[in-house]
Amino acid sequence: MSLHSPLHLMSVVGARPQFIKLAALHAALSDFPQFRHSIVHSGQHYDPEMSQAFFDEFHLPAPDVFLQIGSAPHNVQIGKGILALDEVFSSLQPDLVLVYGDTNTTAAAAIAATKRNIPVAHIEAGLREFDKSIPEETNKLIADALADIWFAPTHTAVEQLAKEGKTTNVCFTGDIVIDLLARRYGGVSSEAQKKEIAFLTCHRAVNTDNAERLKSILEAVTNLPMPVIFSVHPRTATAISLHGLDSYLASPRIIVNKPISFWETQQLIRESCCVITDSGGVIKEAYFHQTPCIIIDEQTEWVESVDEGWATVAGAGVKKIINAVMDRKVPLGSSQALGDGKAGYRILQFLNDFFHDQS
Ligand code: UD1
Numbered sequence: 001m002s003l004h005s006p007l008h009l010m011s012v013v014g015a016r017p018q019f020i021k022l023a024a025l026h027a028a029l030s031d032f033p034q035f036r037h038s039i040v041h042s043g044q045h046y047d048p049e050m051s052q053a054f055f056d057e058f059h060l061p062a063p064d065v066f067l068q069i070g071s072a073p074h075n076v077q078i079g080k081g082i083l084a085l086d087e088v089f090s091s092l093q094p095d096l097v098l099v100y101g102d103t104n105t106t107a108a109a110a111i112a113a114t115k116r117n118i119p120v121a122h123i124e125a126g127l128r129e130f131d132k133s134i135p136e137e138t139n140k141l142i143a144d145a146l147a148d149i150w151f152a153p154t155h156t157a158v159e160q161l162a163k164e165g166k167t168t169n170v171c172f173t174g175d176i177v178i179d180l181l182a183r184r185y186g187g188v189s190s191e192a193q194k195k196e197i198a199f200l201t202c203h204r205a206v207n208t209d210n211a212e213r214l215k216s217i218l219e220a221v222t223n224l225p226m227p228v229i230f231s232v233h234p235r236t237a238t239a240i241s242l243h244g245l246d247s248y249l250a251s252p253r254i255i256v257n258k259p260i261s262f263w264e265t266q267q268l269i270r271e272s273c274c275v276i277t278d279s280g281g282v283i284k285e286a287y288f289h290q291t292p293c294i295i296i297d298e299q300t301e302w303v304e305s306v307d308e309g310w311a312t313v314a315g316a317g318v319k320k321i322i323n324a325v326m327d328r329k330v331p332l333g334s335s336q337a338l339g340d341g342k343a344g345y346r347i348l349q350f351l352n353d354f355f356h357d358q359s
Contacts, residue, residue: 006034006036007035007036007355008035008037009035009038009095009096010038010092010098011038011040011100012040012097012100012109013100014042014044014045014067014103014105015044015045015050015105016045016259017103017280019051019055019058020177021123021177022100023054023058024344025123025347027179027180027344028345028347035352038065038092039060039061039062040063040064040066040067040085040109041063042105042108043066043068043070044071044104046068047234049260053261057261058262065088065092067081067085069084069105074104074135077104078107078108080108081105081107081108082112085109085113086112086116089118095119095355096121096149096351096355097113097118098120099113099120099143100123101123102143103139104135104139106122106143107138107143110122110143110146110147111142111146119149121147121148121150121347122149122150122151123176125143125144125147125150125153126150126153126154126170127140127153127154127160128160128301129299131298134204135205136204144164144166148169149350151346151350152171153174153175153338153339153343154172154175154304154337154338155172156303158170158172171346171347173346173347174342175339176339176344177285178288178339179339179341179343179344181288182339184266185288192271194272194273195271195273196226196227196273197226197227197272198224198226198227198272198273199228199231200221200230200276200277201233201277201279202214202230202296203233203235203236204279206278207236207278207316208233209239210316214236214240214245215243217276217321218240218245218249220318220319221253221254222254223253223322224253224322226273227255228254228276229254229257229268229272230254230256230257231258231260231265231268232256232258233259234259269285269289269291270291274325276321277293277294280300283295283300284305284339286305286310287308290334292330293311293312294314294321294324295312297313297316298315299313302338304338305338307337308331308334308335310331312324312328
């Protein structure tokens, strides 16, 4: 490694939320010519609206390497990812691998890079849901156990890393997706005129793999007084058919969409009177847009949103969801607890200092 030649940072991404985080980092890279950046796409997500659409929307360069690990059970997907990434790391020898969030691609990249003695930096480190039955939780634990640098989006995440003995090479950044939102909408949180519509997303295994929970969620949202716009993940579409719940999608109360673009999603979150979701990404985006959020899960890693009164953990019970929507509160403003729009800059500045100290 030499500071005279550009340091090679390699981002490994593969799932929809990672393309969005990559876009925020990519925008910040123009101020850091000391870095050469390459992109490896694992192929975990492959449908055009789950993958290419984001590269187009954010004008991202095409991935330098496209692997085709595709859909598979968790261990198979992670195993295929490790095998494919091992070859990439061995032939391209990056100076550092950046892993994002908590998908199977994240875990595979952290394992494969560590086994090749390549430093790993984890963007969105330190978040915990304290339940190892959640697939994303084990991916977070693997990535954080193996990382050399931890980019923490919240102070709660920094504290959690400290509890786990990680105090050096931990950098508080704020959430990197807030960078994109702050640039587009101005400021660090932004409230728009709301309409009497609710926006629903539901894709976490805890809901899609459990027919009773999925039915209960659909029963609740089709009994709300306002129309509900439902952006349906492919996993959820399959689960609805499998569990014989298609009739709910025919309800006049629900407007069904295929997965939509990032900025269309933001506009819907921004204009809705509330969002109903199990997505961590949507929870923090709702916080930014000052839209009350009903979490159809048993916990969240974005505890700041709950603490400030913007989000309510409702679970999947029909009455609990309906009551949470009807009793939703609109707190007076929000703090910048989930980010101030400068995460990408902080990440790259930290990496610059990290390599400088090592030279
Ligand atoms: C993954 C991440 C999750 C993230 C989500 C964003 C894991 C464990 N979970 O969940 O953290 O929030 O991405 O969307 O990595 N499928 C398609 N087309 C695609 C991709 C997937 O039809 O392009 C279908 C397949 O049936 C597949 C299923 O969706 O089996 C699940 O995909 P997968 O990537 O395993 O997990 P996600 O639910 O997308």
